[in-house]
Amino acid sequence: MNAPSAIRPATSTKPNPMQTLLWLLKREYWEHRGGFFWAPLIAGGVVIAILLLSMIVAEATAARHGVNIGNLNLDRISANMTPDQVATFNSGLAAGLMGMSIPIMATLFFVVFFYLLGALYDDRRDRSVLFWKSLPISDLDTVLSKVVAAVLIAPAFAIAALIAMHIVTLILISVYAGIHGVNPLPLLWNPAPLITMWIKLVCLIPVNALWALPTAGWLLLCSAFARSKPFLWAVAVPVALGAVLGFTQLLQQFSIPSAWYWKYIVGRILFGIVPGGWLGVGGNGTLRAITGGGDTNIELDKFDLVNSVLSWGHIFDAIGSIDLWIGVAAGAGLVVAAIWFRRRRVETSV
Amino acid sequence: MNDASATTTHIVRARGLTKRYGAAVALDHVDFDIAAGRIVGLIGPNGAGKTTALKAILGLTEFEGELSVLGLDPRTQRTELMQQVCFIADVAVLPRWLRVSEAVDFVAGIHPRFSRDKCQAFLARTKLKPAMRVRELSKGMIVQLHLALVMAIDARLLVLDEPTLGLDILYRKEFYQSLLNDYFDEEKTILVTTHQVEEIEHILTDLIFIKDGKLIVNASMDEIGERYAEVMVAPEKVEAARALKPLNERGIFGKSVFLFDGVPQAQLAQLGELHKPSVADLFVATMKGTYA
Known part of the structure; x- marks a missing residue:
């Protein structure tokens, strides 16, 4: 039995782990190009289309009623504005742009939610998992690539689409103003607050990613564990547990309000991937502050609403908050459990 | 890779290999050795334990007993093992969204023993085009793609589980011909299960019959x-x-x-x-x- 292969040295060149991860991420992008790349662009495109349509309707209505809104010399108006008024205008503009961004963020939430639910389930259902498992890739690398794709890659594409949409919006408004003989440059294109806002949005990607880890871990665990219907597992289990806790008033025995469970467990494992979900953690009651509630410990700047909600101090508060890091630890535990199931559950039937 | 695997004479060595699914016994204290340079047919009726044995060898299932593949334990050293083991399970396990070019790029990116040139040469003999997606391919073309990927990997053990299921006779003949002419040599070992016994019996060097989780026949063709x-x-x-x-x-x-x-x-x-x-x-x- 001394076949030649017995003496052939089994040389093995270890592939560079970073390179493997990059290929795995590329793989996720190939499979989910529609969700990661096109979905936020389309959401932004729809917003732009609505904006464009309303401009056309406004124009048509004005023409039909013979209203001439041209020759309104905004140059002179803006020249006559006090610095406070200019700042208020800019603040409103930034808030408006952020409001327009909600459809992209909502799209990102749904894309990432269902991406995570299917990430370790769909390939088991169609048995293509057997192909992936026939390659020298560890289950650890596979699951980590899905975490990174969900919490960093997908949000990065969404933020890029969002900034592109902001720029297109500003150009459209400028053109519209220009048609009416108004020079938009001094008011609309006040670069400092805009660029600060965009830089913050990019910097928030890793903060959101840390905040999203419990949700990513839980959804991946359900995806790796479920033999069918991962969505039901992911949603029904925490909701049913909440109902049981509510009926039995178990938590109240330990003087924990039942809202605590819904906010800190269900909220964190299902809605942690909502962009900016950590808002209201560092500063007590920030979100109430935005809606005009009283008790707040952050000073909202009415001249720069967006940048004050997303203030650097506030971002650092969130990074330093114990809530965030407990979530990171819980998320890591859930990811480890997902890897364990990925190792053992190969097909949905077995 | 450690020295143990380099000096091992048996590609696969199983002792008391047992697998239970609840009360059902899929493999019942099975012993076998597979030497290098052999083409082994693992033949058995449906539910006899063929696929379970292959899954154990590939580290895709837990089992009892001893099993070493290329000197490695498939349960704990899967990732290392898969550098030297290739696997084609029956047709259509390639993901439907994958493009031909992406499949080649991906395997080239992560597999240290993959030769892109070899793979391109195999693909050039088929009607596959780089931009095609798996979902647009016929079953036969999917197997051609999978085979081109696998044959371009310098592996020591190739495991085939019903590789030609659902293919017409032209694809089936071509499949085994390519394997024999362009892939197999005395340094490689092939372990194949199939129900189309007549088509592979002339290429087998060894035969294992399995029935109810036990080996009935385990011998060389001679x-x-x-x-x-x-x-x-x-x-x-x-x-x-x-x-x-x-x-x-x-x-x-x-x-x-x-x-x-x-x-x-x-x-x-x-x-x-x-x-x-x-x-x-x-x-x-x-x-x-x-x-x-």
Whole structure:
């Protein structure tokens, strides 16, 4: 039995782990190009289309009623504005742009939610998992690539689409103003607050990613564990547990309000991937502050609403908050459990 | 890779390999060795434990007993193992969204033993185009793609689980021809399960029959030829033939054909014309009563 292969040295060149991860991420992008790349662009495109349509309707209505809104010399108006008024205008503009961004963020939430639910389930259902498992890739690398794709890659594409949409919006408004003989440059294109806002949005990607880890871990665990219907597992289990806790008033025995469970467990494992979900953690009651509630410990700047909600101090508060890091630890535990199931559950039937 | 695997003579070595699914026993204390440079057919009826054995070898399932593949433990050293083991499970396990070019790029990116040039050369012989997606391909073309990827990997063990299921005869012939002509050499080992026994029996060097989780036959084709013989017996000698306890008896053109296990060939020659039994006939004879 001394076949030649017995003496052939089994040389093995270890592939560079970073390179493997990059290929795995590329793989996720190939499979989910529609969700990661096109979905936020389309959401932004729809917003732009609505904006464009309303401009056309406004124009048509004005023409039909013979209203001439041209020759309104905004140059002179803006020249006559006090610095406070200019700042208020800019603040409103930034808030408006952020409001327009909600459809992209909502799209990102749904894309990432269902991406995570299917990430370790769909390939088991169609048995293509057997192909992936026939390659020298560890289950650890596979699951980590899905975490990174969900919490960093997908949000990065969404933020890029969002900034592109902001720029297109500003150009459209400028053109519209220009048609009416108004020079938009001094008011609309006040670069400092805009660029600060965009830089913050990019910097928030890793903060959101840390905040999203419990949700990513839980959804991946359900995806790796479920033999069918991962969505039901992911949603029904925490909701049913909440109902049981509510009926039995178990938590109240330990003087924990039942809202605590819904906010800190269900909220964190299902809605942690909502962009900016950590808002209201560092500063007590920030979100109430935005809606005009009283008790707040952050000073909202009415001249720069967006940048004050997303203030650097506030971002650092969130990074330093114990809530965030407990979530990171819980998320890591859930990811480890997902890897364990990925190792053992190969097909949905077995 | 450690030295142990480099000096191992057996590509696969199983001792007391057992797998239970609840109360059902899929593999029942199975022992076998697979040497390098062999093409081993693992043949058995549905539910006999073939796929379970392959899954154990590939580290895709838990099991009891000892199993070493290339000197590695498939349970704990899967990632290392898969650098040297390739696997084609029955058709259509390639993900439907994957493009041909992406498949080649990906495997080239993560597999240290993959040769892109070889793969392109294999693909050039097919009608596959880089931009095609798996979902646009016929079953036969999917297998061509998978085979091109696998043959471009310098692996030591290739595991095939019903690789040609659902393919027409042209693709099936081409599949095994490519494997023999362009892939197999004395440094490689192929382990294949299939129900289309007739198509692979001439390429096998070893045969393992498995039934109800146990190995019924485990021998090289040469040993099979010595051990089993088929005799075409004239009517007047039928009783004499039956006295030798044949494995099987069937009638053909008014004569009886008997299959014997381990009866000396000189003795059988007196009964009538001797033949080497086909694997299919041997299979049918040894598996009698499986579904009864």
